[in-house]
Amino acid sequence: MVFRRRSSLEADNLKMRQSHRCINGQIGRSWALRFASAGYLVALYDVIPERVTRTLESLLEQLHSQSRDGLLRGTLGVEEQWGRIRGVQDLGECVTGAVWVQANPPSCSRVAELVPAPWTAPETVTRAQDLIKAIGQSPITLKKEIPGFILNRMQYAIMAESYRLVKGGFLSPDGVNKTLSAGLGRRYAFLGPFQTAHLNAEGFGSYCERYADMIHRVQQSFGAPQQMGGALAEHIQEEMAKEVPLDRLGGGQEKKGSQDGSAWKTQRRFGRRQVIEIRDIKDINTVIIISD
Known part of the structure; x- marks a missing residue:
């Protein structure tokens, strides 16, 4: 995901920044909704363009489902959040002028594990913490890397x-x-x-x-x-x-029109976490975040 800051006046008044997501799939969809709920503009990219179309359809379904179940995050309504999400066909469009790049973090957990490299500048870590807090997450910062993270x-x-x-x-x-x-x-x-x-x-x-x-x-x-x-x-x-039959779990991509598995997981799956590995790319002033 790549973030580009808009004008300071626009950011202050509208609380919006440009957010370009370069990863598709269930994980990408979850983060797209998370950032859209906080007022960020989100663009979805995939090397297979048809996946972007399917993802956009799925996101709109999820927004309506969350609204019906009282699970919609943030203060924006369905249409407002949906209006902040779009698909792009070119990766270059995502990264041009970027100040933040993020790829493949999981969802459904408030905590986000920030993992600075030994050479990561302190201001880069602070910038990452501030962004994670801005979308309603709780960052924790590891002092050093360990297999499996925390x-x-x-x-x-x-x-x-x-x-x-x-x-x-x-x-x-x-x-x-x-x-x-x-x-x-x-x-x-x-x-x-x-x-x-x-x-x-x-x-x-x-x-x-x-x-x-x-x-x-x-x-x-x-x-x-x-x-x-x-x-x-x-x-x-x-x-x-016996409590949750397998046919209610859906899959990586829930079948269109079926919200059973998705709603159940949204309400009950709290064990996922986000692990974010920070790399400071000083020459282009970019933070790259990679999650397993």
Whole structure:
């Protein structure tokens, strides 16, 4: 995605900047809607022009669906947001005069992980943080890069133990889900792990004095990482499909006219994250953001 700032008067009065998206698909659609909801102009590009047409049709459907379900973001109405999105046929049109380039970030999470390179200028990081905040996101800035980045590592740790508990016969898949959705997840969603621990004792130091040994003993029983798949994965899927059948999930591109899967995912999928890797291109004053 490439951002080009309009005149300062226009930006101040209309709260609009030029935003050109150079990536299509489900991920691209999600970010297009996110920026349009904040008043940015968005242009979609794909090497296959027909995909842009299909994406534009899908975006309009999603806007109407979100409006019906009370999930429309920002203060702009459907037509106002839709009016800020267009398709382009030439990549050069996207990058000419750009001050910001972004490619392929996921959606459906408020947090955006900013990953500066060792040579990234501090003002570049600040500029990235300000832009992410301007569209209603919550940036976190890594001090250095690590495989999986942050949210994925925490998510995978929970997934690994959840899988191990089911495989070991300790709990059903539904029981694992309820433990998070009705228990731990409620506390962590509002406070996070450290603030939760801090409030569970007379501060985090007191928490460590009381529980560090027990936590360490339990952690030692976790065992080595296990590859998910096979019969157990099929069993878990069957259990999950009792609540949400596979035909309600749609696909990467939901079928036209069918909003079941899309609406469900919009309301229930909060685990995705955005990982943004910042590169400072000083010669053209551009920030390039790449996400896995």
